[in-house]
Amino acid sequence: MTRVLVVEDDPQLVRALKINxxxxxxxxxxxxxxxxxxxxAAARTPDAILLDLGLPDMDGVEVIRGVRGRSHVPILVLSARHTSEEKIRALDAGADDYVTKPFSMDELLARLRAATRRREAPASPAGIPGIATDEFTIDLAARKVVRGGRTVRLTPTEWHLLELLIARPxxxxxxxxLLLEVWGPAYSEHTNYLRVYMAQLRRKLEANPSHPRYLITEPGMGYRFEP
Incomplete structure (x- = not known):
């Protein structure tokens, strides 16, 4: 059974989420x-987290960072904060999706199912066992990236995006x-998601993220992995 950790201080919303x-x-x-x-999150090892940003004791972004320090579990933010800056801040901290309140329960459940499917997806696209570059190595079977002798932590969404790119070097x-494969049809125009996640991948993998060697942008068109 898929275990979901609901982090929310509104009892009525918690009740509705729990019932559904x-x-x-x-x-x-x-x-x-x-x-x-x-x-x-540490003791019960959930399969996904639904997280409100407006918590009574700390900002939800702090929770995202704390979870990301030890886990790749999908995190879906539920928030009344509507600005692009808030969304990007949460995504940049390691959230996998951002749902603005009020939301449709059916849409939320669809996004939750998509997030858990991404986590369970096969690790090796197109039969590629891994990639080795001068900067980092990617072991797709083990879902592991090593750079400079140290393991690099990637979120499930970062993994999915990277796998799609390296499948066609x-x-x-x-x-x-990329938007359809990683986030689904509802996000086909959300190019800001791609910018955020590509920036995260470059910070984690590239020696000079502002002048990437491997994760290349084709302006207005898409991205490619250059081995």
Whole structure:
């Protein structure tokens, strides 16, 4: 059974989420504040986290960073904060998706299913076992990246994006295809998501992120991995 950690301090919303999730055979673990969320994320090893940013004891972005320090679990933000800056801040911290309140329960559940599918997706696209460059190595079977002798932590969304790019080395992968494959049809125009995640990947993998050697942008078209 898929276990979901719900981090939310609004009892009515928690109740609605719990009813809908349990009706679809999810196991629900609840946390009303950030400290409890971090403790439960470590102790109960959830398969996904639904996280409100406006928690009583800390900003939800701090929770994202705390979880990302030790886990790749998908994190879906639920927030009344509408600005692009807030969304990018959460995504940049390691969130996998951002759902603005009020939201459709059906849409949220669809995004949750997509996030858990991404986590469970096969590691090796097109039969490629891995990639070795002068800067880093990628072991797709083990879902492991090593750079400078140290393991680089990637979120499930970062992994999915990277896998799509390295599956066709040297070839352009369109923005639309990446958005559809990683986030789904509802995000086919959200190119800002790609910019955020490509920037994150470059910071983690490139020696000079502002002048990337491997993760190349084709302006207005898409991205390619240059081995």
């Amino acid at each position: 999730l349990q009706a679809r055979k999810f196991e629900v673990v609840e946390a009303g504040d950030g400290a409890t969320a971090l403790r439960l 040297g070839h352009l992968v369109s923005q639309r295809r």
